[in-house]
Each structure stands twice: as structure tokens, then as C-alpha cells.
Amino acid sequence: MNGDLFGFDTADPLDVIERPGAVAELQDAMHRWPERLREIFDVERALSMRAGMSEVDATRDAVERTFAIAHYLGSRMLYFPGAEKLRLALRDMEIHRLQGRVSVEELARRFSLTPASIYHIIRTETERTRAKLQGRLFD
Structure with missing residues (x-):
């Protein structure tokens, strides 16, 4: 063990990626992975390649991240909300952060909401923060 954050040695399973032709072998072996793990790998690899990594580096990075996610979250029933719910949560956090610095009317214009919606979001986020x-x- 190398004592990393996740409590496992990430180098061992990744050494296989360095061999010539290993990326193709990995693609062939992935049919044994659970579907969600393959999807996570595909997303991680695509993001790494979009960031400018070579195919081998992007694959290595995606394998490392996928192993970390599988190790940390493996064997758990998970629910991932859709991206729209995450966008709304981030929007509400931003509205709450800007309250008092920007007028309610400006927030309503900026986020294409009514002032009543802005007040509701601020109240909800304030209660959540409190x-x-x-x-x-007392519960």
C-alpha cells in the first residue's frame, strides 16, 4: 500500500495501460465491467481527451479515476440526480450568495425568474444554511 487517500495502491492495476496495445486489450476486457462503471470510464476518458491528453494518458487517467470511484463507492446503491437538478441547485446557491449585493430585480433579470421566485429561493437557501x-x- 502506498497510503493514498482511498487506502489502496492505484499503481498496480494501472501498470497494464503502459504496455503497447494495452488500450485495445482494455476495450476488449471492459465487457466484464458493470454497465455504469463502463459509462463512468467513458465520460472520464472523453473529458481527459477533451483536455488535450493523448489516448494512452486519457485512458490511464480514466482507469485511475474509475478505479477510485469503484473503490470508494462500490457496492452501494446510488442515485445520481439529472444534470438539470444540479444546475438548479447551483443557480439557487449563486442567488443566495449574491443576495444583498445585487438587487432582487437584477437577480430576477439575470436568472430569468420573477422577483417572487427570487425571494422564495433566498428564503429556502437561508433556511437550509441556518x-x-x-x-x-426540536424535530
Whole structure:
């Protein structure tokens, strides 16, 4: 063990990627991987290649990240919300962050919402933040 964050040695399974022709062998062997793990690998590899990595480096990076995710989250039932829910959550966090610095009317224009929606988001995010910081005395 090399004592990394995830408690496993990431170098061992990755050494195979360095051999000539290993990328093609990996693609052939991936049919034994669960479908979601293959999808995670494909996304990681595509992002690495988009960032300018070579095919071998992108594959190595994707394998390393996929192994880390599988090691950390493996054997758990997971739900990943759709991207739209994540976008809305990030939008609401940004509205909450900007409150008091930018007028409600400007926030409504910027995010294509009504002022009433902005007030609702600010109230909800404030309650969420307060509950996180203070906890709840009575449930």
C-alpha cells in the first residue's frame, strides 16, 4: 500500500495501460465491467481527451479515476440526480450568495425568474444554511 487517500495502491492495476496495445486489450476486457462503471470510464476518458491528453494518458487517467470511484463507492446503491437538478441547485446557491449585493430585480433579470421566485429561493437557501450551521433543537 502506498497510503493514498482511498487506502489502496492505484499503481498496480494501472501498470497494464503502459504496455503497447494495452488500450485495445482494455476495450476488449471492459465487457466484464458493470454497465455504469463502463459509462463512468467513458465520460472520464472523453473529458481527459477533451483536455488535450493523448489516448494512452486519457485512458490511464480514466482507469485511475474509475478505479477510485469503484473503490470508494462500490457496492452501494446510488442515485445520481439529472444534470438539470444540479444546475438548479447551483443557480439557487449563486442567488443566495449574491443576495444583498445585487438587487432582487437584477437577480430576477439575470436568472430569468420573477422577483417572487427570487425571494422564495433566498428564503429556502437561508433556511437550509441556518439549519446546517445551527442544527435543529426540536424535530
